[in-house]
Amino acid sequence: MSTPTDNLTRRRLLMALPLAGAGVAGFAFWKMLSGMEHGSFNPHDINAPVLDRPVPDFPLTPLPPTEGFTAQDLQRTSKPVLVNFFASWCIPCLAEMPTLMTLQGKLDIWGIAYKDKPENTASFLRHSGNPFTRLGDDHTGRAGMEWGISGVPETFLVGPGGVIRWHTATPLTEETINRVLLPLAHRLQTP
């Protein structure tokens, strides 16, 4: 037999269900968001076909004064290399440049100027600073196609032996660098 108080308790529990459901959903969303912020959760990961594969062959025109690079160069290197696709017409790339500058000396960054005129790239780097030790020009977008990028900026971490170990399609942040990128690069360097 249920007494009126039992009944009220049951009603209270029932009415609290929506709150509990919303709480669980909210917590899950918070986990996803914080995961996205430091790169461990990426709902768009499906679009990174080259992850954990050797770097693809790609055509690239060197941009003086630095030398360009090829897939073979990436395979031959003994240290991890960060490959960054950027363009002067892309405002997130401009926003990302100061972050890339802080990586100088900690990690080699090789840049690919995606679908851009060489003179625009040059003036872009003059204004924002040049974090790249090597730089190539992908005027036609063919290299971007081989790497399977969906837009700029997009960044890949290539481990020794030329295997792509990590990828992000959003601008790099300090937090991503310190929590994910640098620890991973460190692990790759000292196997």
Place this chain on the structure above:
Amino acid sequence: MLSPELGHYALALACVLAAVQGIIPLIGASRRDVRLMALAPGLAIGQMIALGVSFLSLVYAAVTDDFSVQNIAENSAVSKPLLYKITGVWGNHEGSILLWALILGLCGAAVAAFGRNLPSALRARVIAVLGLVATGFELFCLTTSDPFARVWPAPMDGQGMNPLLQDPGLAFHPPILYTGYVGFAVPFAFAIAALIEGRVDAAWGRWVRPWAVAAWCFLTCGIAMGSWWSYYVLGWGGYWFWDPVENASLIPWLTGTALIHSAIVVEKREALKIWTVLLAIGTFSFSLSGTFLVRSGILNSVHAFANDPARGVFILGLLGVVIGGSLALFAYRAPTLTAGGLFAPVSREGALVLNNILLCSLCAVVLTGTMYPPFMSLLFDRTISVGKPFFDATTIPLALPLFIFMGFGPMLPWKRAQLWPVLQKLWLAAIVAAVACAVAVFTLSGVLPILCAAAALWIIAASLTDIAERTRLFRTSFATSIQRARMLPRAIVGTAIAHAGVGITVLGLAAMSQAQHKIVEVPIGTTEQLAGYEWTLKAVEDEPGPNYTAMAATLEVRRHGRLITVMHPSKRSFNSQNQTTTDVAIHTNLLADLYGVLGDKHGSDSSPTYVLRLHYNPLAPWMWLGALIMAFGGALSLSDRRMRVGAPQRARTSPATTSVS
């Protein structure tokens, strides 16, 4: 005069006004202080004016090409046509949030202006809740997505807008859709106010329903417009892709539809009160969460908004306060609300409960399908995608019973009903449905489309029968029927029209499952056969446009040698963004769409071949026409005297006072 700084200042002012609007009337209502409560309408209108100034300054900056404003520099360009400079204001994240806030401000001002006959405490609380929600959104706008931020040095020209958005359909789609989303803030505020007061009664149901119906009409139109846009702009021949962003608008539509039906039960019978309050909270919560999910980048979608997890965290916090707070209040107060009128399972109330159960199950299914991929990815680190097959297999079996009950639900009497007399009245509709089913068996393929087509005609016939019954059509003189039709409450006519609209949409959907298409690569002069039409590619020419260059084809369509139409599908390359769009050519006779898309050019310049995609889409326009009819039915019932917010009270006041107002 309208500088970005003035706009920024007006936005901050609106935020302060909203905060005051959210606090003072609440205190006034709890202390029964008439002077404090009387501040609410003025504050709401003041907030709306401040937001209006803020929005106008952003529009002004866009129209005058002020590229020192970052938002304008990123989304506009000198070469952009004037219309799109204006509509481009809400084509990006920052501007759309400002528009969102403006519409919320308009809702608050509408309650202030049209809610004169509400009890003063209820009105003060409703306006206060709207003020609190507005404060959150305006803070979001000011702190994380400031539309007025400047860039220095200012670029000479902007980056231009995504060409896909450069389209009249999409230009007006967001304001209408947002009005639908944000409009549900008013029923939400009514629900919260009722929970604070601890009282939900028939009058509450009567007051909340017009606002819910109005928001629902806008949401219906907004969703239909979005679907129509993807049909004629994306050029894939599809109209609904079960994309997360589309689902995010469908979910509040389903719960909102449930809300406008359950509010009837509250109004007429004082039953389902707690459930209706929960639906009002839920609908607005889903509207908010939809926006959040789209903008945080958690869901994979074709709709691009700048994805920024930091922004997502702010919105999530805001949602936590709004949704969590209101559900906590619900959990605290709802158990003490008293249950209302009783009713038998077979009755109008029973039918409306069934409607609610089915609509909410549909909502749960869509929600599951939408949220499954990110949750799987979070919990088990597996990426999967849920698509059309899942949704088709799960939603149609739930929708079919809904369609069947829709036919006779409105004809059932309140409290206790007998099924048989109602079904007897519907013999004609049943025959129509049976004949439709028989015809469909021979013309359509697939069990579900056949059943849907029969259900669609059943709904239309049953809705017409309802009106015919009420006007005693064919059983009395025609003049008497017309007279009775004039006397019918508009709410009843509106219901019948809206239900018939559902039938028309469903018929369109069923027919569209039989659409035919063909992709060919042909040289100029070739004729292709599709759906009994001969499609001939006559020529392909280059055409310059204002900020793009186009390649346009001339496509002749004949049937049995007789010329039906000449279509010009084209492909545009936009200079500023390295992007191409397809311009679909559609010829419609309202029974079917002929739909042609021009693809890439292959081969040498001397003997080129072109990719063509040809579609034959039967009854395609009916899908959107039905949605418009639904919204029209809603608007008609909104114009019913009984639905008007103050009407019941005005009737009670003496003639002397009514003549003043």
